[in-house]
Amino acid sequence: MGYFHSVTLDKEKCKGCTTCIKYCPTEAIRVRDGKAVIIDERCIDCGECIRRCPHQAKMAVTDTLDSLDNFKYKVVIPAPSLYGQFKKEITVERILNSLLALGFDYVFEVAQAAELVSDFIAGELQKGKFKRPAISSACPAVIRLIQVRFPALLDNVITILSPMEVAARLVKKRLQEEKGFKVEEIGVFFISPCAAKVTSVKSPLSTEKSYVDGVLNMSAVYAKLINNLVDEENMHLLQKANGRGIGWAISGGESLALKSENYLAVDGNENVIKIRELLEMGKLQDIDFLECQACLGGCVGGPLTVENSFIAKKRIKLLIDKYGTKVKGPDNAYQKLSDFAYWVKKLEPREILKLDDDREKALGKMIKLEEILKNLPGLDCGSCGAPNCRALAEDIVRGKGSEFDCIFKLRERIKVLAEHMVELSNKVPPSIGKKLG
Amino acid sequence: MTTEKIRPLVLEYTIVSGDFAGGGKAASDVKRCLSQLGCQSEVIRRVAVATYEAEMNMIIHSFGGKITIYISSDNIRILCEDTGPGIPDIELAMQEGYSTASDKIREMGFGAGMGLPNMKNCSDFFCIDSGEGQGTKVEMVINL
Structure with a gap:
């Protein structure tokens, strides 16, 4: 059942403080034996806990630069959010050239693929290929959130490959055709702002196997880059993407690239959940395109980024203005992507909230859950290790917790027992004498 | 083997x-319960829409009421009961696009x-009882 997870715990650093359990959008974390435990089948790798942990105990498993050595020809495909990590004096061209200097042979911008994907999606939307409002699939975390919490919206998801996946395919095709490399000789490395993208490469929803061979942590790459920036004089012309592709790094950027007039862009897990609740209740019928991203600000707010997301967002906006959002030619996109643009796997719901496979039993558990909940204090304090009282009640009916995990219930019970003890201690056998009582 | 009905x-x-701030609470709760029961997404959608519309109708038009x-394990029954002002012409109210909501309410997007009509479309059984000056009762059943 399980799939690869990028988000993991550094046990040494975890203090068992219950901060992370409160913010997890799928209630996937419990604190057990003083340490956070991630429930694998619930985790959507959104990385919210990485951002929230005050002790930096949550991390994302990524590949390292060492894994480049496994390939003869090394290609880097940077996410557009990388450009927002640097001061505006450090140009996109300089960032791309410096990437090559780190040991890559070739660079292909994900932003360039984003332009093609934008054209393709815009075309398919115009043909009415998706149920309105069509929901962007650019952020893998919010797609997994739909699988878990909003299955009624699965039909609205635009099942067209992400710019990252498209970039990897295009670059591999090009290098095989133009340079004669075998596909296994080419290693494509994505520079990722988040954990969710790592998971989407290791356990893709869209395809059997990703064309991306490794995912690098953006902050780790940043650390290397900032100390090894190349001189402006010796630079090659590498930048191909304009503001339309670069804009995908921020919330609203994809909508801008699609030239969608009737769109809604929502960012941050909490906000995404709210808007989807409304959507599931039949609101928002007047929207054509819904862009949702788990991180505040969009990908620039990713847990593996370096710069403050507001600052990075501003920089991306400056780049959009600088390079413009000209549409280069939709025919080109169709010609390049038609063969492989759609997902080959069907997007299925993940019924992890289900209490039992047998509906009658599930109903019985649900009734019991409500009864237990009525007797819990309702403080949602998290001391039991579950994020709130309802989650504890759910754990109890699933057989994974006890009422006395709640410190208030435990205290109540101890009080009753203590009173009982005092009462008993006053009882004296008649042979000794009743007057003692 | 037959399991006893719960x-x-x-x-x-x-x-x-x-x-308005409280609108959607019932729909949100029932949606979560149906996910825990393991209901199909289409059923969850219909129940969510029907409940939400019922909530909003009461918030906008009624003097207040109760939703139960x-x-x-076979169906969801939604009972709505409010205390007025009632619907004088039910047939007219059931027509798509007909509304007595004020401009102010419309400006809010309602x-x-x-x-x-949405409530009826979403239910397998729909029954409404109302009249001018009396409360409105709606019963909806959605089969699982």
Whole structure:
């Protein structure tokens, strides 16, 4: 059942403080034996806990630069959010050239693929290929959130490959055709702002196997880059993407690239959940395109980024203005992507909230859950290790917790027992004498 | 082997007239319960829409009322009961696009005249009882 997870715990650093359990959008974390435990089948790798942990105990498993050595020809495909990590004096061209200097042979911008994907999606939307409002699939975390919490919206998801996946395919095709490399000789490395993208490469929803061979942590790459920036004089012309592709790094950027007039862009897990609740209740019928991203600000707010997301967002906006959002030619996109643009796997719901496979039993558990909940204090304090009282009640009916995990219930019970003890201690056998009582 | 039928889970909500901030609570709760029951997404959608529209109708038009939801293993029964002002012409109110909502309500994005028709479309059984000066009762059943 399980799939690869990028988000993991550094046990040494975890203090068992219950901060992370409160913010997890799928209630996937419990604190057990003083340490956070991630429930694998619930985790959507959104990385919210990485951002929230005050002790930096949550991390994302990524590949390292060492894994480049496994390939003869090394290609880097940077996410557009990388450009927002640097001061505006450090140009996109300089960032791309410096990437090559780190040991890559070739660079292909994900932003360039984003332009093609934008054209393709815009075309398919115009043909009415998706149920309105069509929901962007650019952020893998919010797609997994739909699988878990909003299955009624699965039909609205635009099942067209992400710019990252498209970039990897295009670059591999090009290098095989133009340079004669075998596909296994080419290693494509994505520079990722988040954990969710790592998971989407290791356990893709869209395809059997990703064309991306490794995912690098953006902050780790940043650390290397900032100390090894190349001189402006010796630079090659590498930048191909304009503001339309670069804009995908921020919330609203994809909508801008699609030239969608009737769109809604929502960012941050909490906000995404709210808007989807409304959507599931039949609101928002007047929207054509819904862009949702788990991180505040969009990908620039990713847990593996370096710069403050507001600052990075501003920089991306400056780049959009600088390079413009000209549409280069939709025919080109169709010609390049038609063969492989759609997902080959069907997007299925993940019924992890289900209490039992047998509906009658599930109903019985649900009734019991409500009864237990009525007797819990309702403080949602998290001391039991579950994020709130309802989650504890759910754990109890699933057989994974006890009422006395709640410190208030435990205290109540101890009080009753203590009173009982005092009462008993006053009882004296008649042979000794009743007057003692 | 037959399993004994369990009594339904009952969810009760008091709806306050004009309480837009509270709108959607019942729909959100029942949606979560249906996910825990393992219901199909299409059923969850229909129940969510029907409940939400019922909530909003009461908030916008009624003097307040009660929504009671019975979740059993075969169906969901949604009972809505309010204290007026009632619907003088039910047939007219059931027409798509017909609404008596004020301009102010429409500016908020409500009152498109789709409430009752939507509720009916989403249910397998729909029954409404109302009249001018009396409360409105709606019963909806959605089969699992």
